Amino acid sequence: MNISLVIELTILALAIFLGFEVISKVPAMLHTPLMSGTNFIHGIIIVGAIIVLGEADDTFLKVVGFVAMVLATANVVGGWFVTDRMLEMFKRRPEPRQESTEK
Amino acid sequence: MISDPDVIGLLYLVTIVCFILALRFLSSPKHARRGNWLGGVGMLIAIATTLSLDGIGNWVLIAIGAAIGSVVGVVGARRVKMTAMPQMVALFNGVGGGAAALVALAEFHIASGGLSSDAIVSTVLSALIGSISFAGSLVAFAKLQELISGRPITFPGQNVFNIAVLGGAVALGIALVAGVDDQWLLWALVVLALVFGVLFVLPIGGADMPVVISLLNAFTGLAASATGFVLDSTVLIVAGMLVGASGTMLTLLMAKAMNRSVTNVLFGAFGQVQAGVGQVRADDGRTVRATTPEDVAVQLSFARKVIVVPGYGMAVAQAQHDTRQLAELLEEKGVEVRYAIHPVAGRMPGHMNVLLAEANVPYDALKEMDEINPEFPQTDVALVIGANDVTNPAARSDTSSPIYGMPILDVDKAASVIVMKRSMNPGFAGIDNELYLEPQTTMLFGDAKDSVVKLIAAVKAT
Numbered sequence: 001m002n003i004s005l006v007i008e009l010t011i012l013a014l015a016i017f018l019g020f021e022v023i024s025k026v027p028a029m030l031h032t033p034l035m036s037g038t039n040f041i042h043g044i045i046i047v048g049a050i051i052v053l054g055e056a057d058d059t060f061l062k063v064v065g066f067v068a069m070v071l072a073t074a075n076v077v078g079g080w081f082v083t084d085r086m087l088e089m090f091k092r093r094p095e096p097r098q099e100s101t102e103k
Numbered sequence: 104m105i106s107d108p109d110v111i112g113l114l115y116l117v118t119i120v121c122f123i124l125a126l127r128f129l130s131s132p133k134h135a136r137r138g139n140w141l142g143g144v145g146m147l148i149a150i151a152t153t154l155s156l157d158g159i160g161n162w163v164l165i166a167i168g169a170a171i172g173s174v175v176g177v178v179g180a181r182r183v184k185m186t187a188m189p190q191m192v193a194l195f196n197g198v199g200g201g202a203a204a205l206v207a208l209a210e211f212h213i214a215s216g217g218l219s220s221d222a223i224v225s226t227v228l229s230a231l232i233g234s235i236s237f238a239g240s241l242v243a244f245a246k247l248q249e250l251i252s253g254r255p256i257t258f259p260g261q262n263v264f265n266i267a268v269l270g271g272a273v274a275l276g277i278a279l280v281a282g283v284d285d286q287w288l289l290w291a292l293v294v295l296a297l298v299f300g301v302l303f304v305l306p307i308g309g310a311d312m313p314v315v316i317s318l319l320n321a322f323t324g325l326a327a328s329a330t331g332f333v334l335d336s337t338v339l340i341v342a343g344m345l346v347g348a349s350g351t352m353l354t355l356l357m358a359k360a361m362n363r364s365v366t367n368v369l370f371g372a373f374g375q376v377q378a379g380v381g382q383v384r385a386d387d388g389r390t391v392r393a394t395t396p397e398d399v400a401v402q403l404s405f406a407r408k409v410i411v412v413p414g415y416g417m418a419v420a421q422a423q424h425d426t427r428q429l430a431e432l433l434e435e436k437g438v439e440v441r442y443a444i445h446p447v448a449g450r451m452p453g454h455m456n457v458l459l460a461e462a463n464v465p466y467d468a469l470k471e472m473d474e475i476n477p478e479f480p481q482t483d484v485a486l487v488i489g490a491n492d493v494t495n496p497a498a499r500s501d502t503s504s505p506i507y508g509m510p511i512l513d514v515d516k517a518a519s520v521i522v523m524k525r526s527m528n529p530g531f532a533g534i535d536n537e538l539y540l541e542p543q544t545t546m547l548f549g550d551a552k553d554s555v556v557k558l559i560a561a562v563k564a565t
Contacts, residue, residue, distance in 0.1 A: 011337055028453055029132065030453060032192075033457070035349075039346075041345060047338060050153045052209040068209070069164070069168030069172065071172065077172060085180065087135045089461050
């Protein structure tokens with residue numbers, strides 16, 4: 001996969017605008033799950049860790065790759081579970097107690 | 104084994120779409136959880152695709168590493184208390200940043216001089232930002248976990264020294280980009296970046312942690328994105344940048360909620376406690392009036408509208424469940440109860456919402472500052488539980504106050520204000536609160552949990 005630098009930079013620029021656009025729609029109420037959710041997403045570095053460790057042919061690379069693998073997996077797994085745990089707690093007011101919304 | 108680069112690229116594209124949708128679904132608590140599941144699916148696709156790439160071996164090591172990481176991750180995520188969420192997020196920022204820096208180091212080692220100049224730039228950035236994020240996050244973790252003092256740690260010439268360390272790291276990076284090919288330069292850069300990471304978080308006080316955690320979150324995202332350039336991986340570039348955008352946005356939001364610039368937070372060493380801690384100046388004849396749970400219970404029971412203003416003090420005392428009970432009891436008596444959430448209530452963005460959600464407070468009762476402030480003048484009782492600086496009217500009027508200009512909850516506009524507080528100690532910012540001297544304010548001293556439990560009993564008896 002050899003894409004030219006210019007295309008990568010184009011993708012990067014679009015991702016910046018997309019990121020701000022999507023994140024600005026997240027209500028303040030969900031900012032903590034947003035942080036742990038993005039924690040989970042930067043766990044995508046696991047792709048790099050797998051490549052390094054999977055292709056490692058000397059001891060140095062094996063050690064570095066292994067540590068990266070442990071850290072990245074903890075990041076992915078922990079980030080996901082903790083986000084799920086939090087989001088599960090957000091519940092609406094039960095229907096019968098619903099008051100007329102005053103505005 | 105998948106060897107067609109187009110198929111691989113498309114699979115990674117599916118992951119990117121899943122991540123974007125996961126963030127999009129976070130726009131409402133209704134379907135946020137589904138979004139997280141979608142993100143999980145995306146991650147699994149990316150992992151499976153990477154594992155099936157040509158030339159991947161060392162399966163045993165990969166499996167062991169994944170197993171250890173998974174156990175650590177699951178146990179950590181299950182055990183962590185919601186009050187400890189900021190530490191947890193700091194820790195995940197740290198491990199992510201560390202992993203990014205390690206991948207950069209490894210790629211530099213593999214290429215041993217064969218990297219193109221743009222790949223070297225990305226490698227240097229990834230190693231630099233990843234290391235700062237790793238070390239900084241660990242210090243933030245230690246501060247939040249109270250392994251080290253949460254107070255700012257300062258020494259003379261600190262800013263100059265910090266800038267020198269960072270400058271040194273950047274200079275090494277420039278040397279590498281300029282073509283000096285030596286493994287040790289990159290190692291030295293990593294060491295300096297680690298030192299800088301420690302140094303730049305140390306002087307930041309506990310109250311400013313929301314800004315720092317958000318910033319470190321952004322750093323880790325940027326480090327992952329830079330690694331994407333080294334590996335020519337679009338999924339890393341995009342996913343990393345999404346995190347970078349999110350972290351940057353939260354950093355700016357938090358700084359705005361405290362009416363301070365990001366540079367001021369990072370280099371201002373705010374939070375020095377002023378002399379005369381614990382003394383509210385009552386020199387103009389106004390005094391603090393204490394009240395009893397019974398009196399408060401009567402006030403609450405006969406109110407039409409009550410706004411609860413929870414602060415971190417409530418969470419520390421673990422009073423959120425009892426607070427919810429009290430609110431339910433009042434609602435049964437026909438009192439309208441709302442919760443006013445300041446953007447920096449708690450120790451990270453949105454922290455208070457999570458703590459209240461854990462206590463089964465329905466999220467539609469939680470109101471953000473801009474939404475609830477116009478309601479205070481029509482409110483009979485504002486019940487402030489363990490919140491301090493975010494209610495201080497000095498932020499509106501006193502130009503000499505360190506928090507002047509910070510948007511606050513207009514608690515003082517309510518007909519009466521009850522402040523539940525352990526003692527007269529100032530809040531995190533170390534500033535006296537004028538609110539306590541206002542004629543409509545009464546103080547209910549004691550541990551927040553004890554006081555709320557007493558209130559529940561008293562309300563039941565009313």
